[in-house]
Amino acid sequence: MPREVEYEPVSVKELLAEMKDTAELLIDLSYSAVLLRSDTVAEEVIDLESRMDVLQLRARMGLLMAARNPEDAEALAPVLGVVGAAEKISDAAGDIAKVVLEDIGLPEAMRAALPESVETLVRAAVESESGLAGRTLGDLNLETETGVRVIAVRRSGDWLTDPDADTVLEPGDVVLLRGPEDGVAEVYEDLCGAAYEPPDPPVESSADLDRAMDSVVLMKDISELAVDLAYGAVLFDDDGLAEEVLELEAEVDALQSRFEAWTLRAAAEVDDPVSLRGLVHLAAATEVISDAALEISEGVLRGLGTHPVIQEAVLESDEILARYGVAAGSRLDGATLGDVAVKTETGMRVIAVRRGDGSRAPSGKETGWVVSPGPGTRLHADDVLIAKGTRAGAERLAELTD
Structure with missing residues (x-):
């Protein structure tokens, strides 16, 4: 039964930071539950979804108490949008978890499409x-x-979603590990005293079903990127990033349309079309996440700007967003992300690059935003990087750009 919630004075900034961390954790957990076919992980998603419900109610109460006049209402409207978007992500993650908990049909081959993502x-x-x-x-x-x-x-039924260097691991704690499989296997064994067993390889599927599953994975990747860019848009009050979110959301809508066509064609090729229900649920929930990303950045898109409480909350969240300009003569000037091994050396994931002023660009250099750059993306002086990771990683990245 849902717990009762009453108004109490709270820091909206702290609530927003916790909601951001929880929403991002929920996305990871929900897809991992599908990948691992794990009821246990899926149940963790449902628990966190319930926690998010309480967080969003408290945040809304705090915002309502803060609005004293029309000017306050206009300034706080984007904050309500961020609160509503985090709840949408939470609900979508819960829907993904229920695919596992309720044994909704899902092609076994779906697990082959997810590991790389x-x-x-x-x-x-x-x-x-x-x-x-x-x-x-x-x-x-x-x-x-x-x-x-x-x-x-x-720990003892409560979640700590932003563990830091001072967090002590205690016997009986349940921890969530993320990283490369070899490293996870090593740490898992050190914690549990048992070997980590990866999921079994799945069976092959039809070409149309493969296309449908690849579409879901691509929708997931784009939706997650859109959420990251949306928080970047509100943190830096950047119209360009917000417009990228709008384009990504439209791309997810187009992918969902193609997904539906391929899934209907695949239904004629499988013995039990009902087994595709889970795939349809995954696509629908993933599309909701991209809608939520657009809702986060809507205040910037509509010229309302960003309320300082949102910027402070994003800065205080577990995984932070950082923006650095590439200085002339720095290690990154003229190098690719792969040349310098930015992700390995800093632990930061570069999610976008804004090219420098075209009037100062070398011949052939593109201008504008490069979204989701890869190891082959070459950087130049005056480029601006948007990256996501830990505070320690952000400090290391700053050294590469100076």
């Missing part, structure tokens, strides 16, 4: 005999040593 995420219990128990995350330095990050800790 979903970084390995595993739920592990901290055993009392573990050599990692009783130590802080800063002392363990897992991210540098193994590439694995503890993204959340559940």
Whole structure:
């Protein structure tokens, strides 16, 4: 039964930061539940979804108490949009989890399409005999040593969604690990004392079904990118980023249309068309996430600007967004992201690059935004990077751009 919620004075900034962290965690967990066919992970999603319901109610109450006149209402409207968007993401993640919990039909081959898109995420219990128990995350330095990050800790029924270097791993804690499979397997065994077992390889499927599943994966990747860019748009009050979110949302809509056509064609080729229901649920929920991204950036798109409380909340969230200009003569000037191994060296993921002023660009250099750049993306002086990761990683990235 839903718990009762009453008004109490709260920091809206802290609530928004927690909602952002929880929404991003929910996206990871929900798709991992599908990948691993794990009821346990799916149940964690449902628990977090319930927690998000309480957070959004408290945030709305706080915002209503803060609006004293029409000017306040106009300034706070984008904040309400961010609150509503986080709740949409939470609901969509819950719908994805129910595909697993309610045994809604899903092609076994779907698990073949997800691993390249979903970084390995595993739920592990901290055993009392573990050599990692009783130590802080800063002392363990897992991210540098193994590439694995503890993204959340559940302790005595409560979630800590922003563990930091001072967080101590205690026996009985349930931690969520994210990173490369080799690193996750190593840390999992150190925590649990048991070997990590990856999911079995799936069976082959038809060409039309493959296209439908690839569309869902692409929709997922674009939707997640849109959420990241949307938070970047409100953090930096950047019209260009907000317009990129609008284009990405339209791209997801187009992909969903193609997905529907391929799924209907595939239904004629499978023995049990009902087994495709889960795929339809995944696509619908993923499209909702892209809609939520657009809702986050809508205040910027409509000229309402960004309320300072949103900017402060994004800066205080677990995974931060950082913006750096590439200085002339820096290690990144003239190099590709792969040349410098930015992700490996800093742990930061560059999600967008804004090209410098075209009047100063070398011959053939493009201008405007490059969304989701890859290892082959070459950088130049005056380019601006938008990257996502930890605060320590942001400091390392700053050194590469100076």
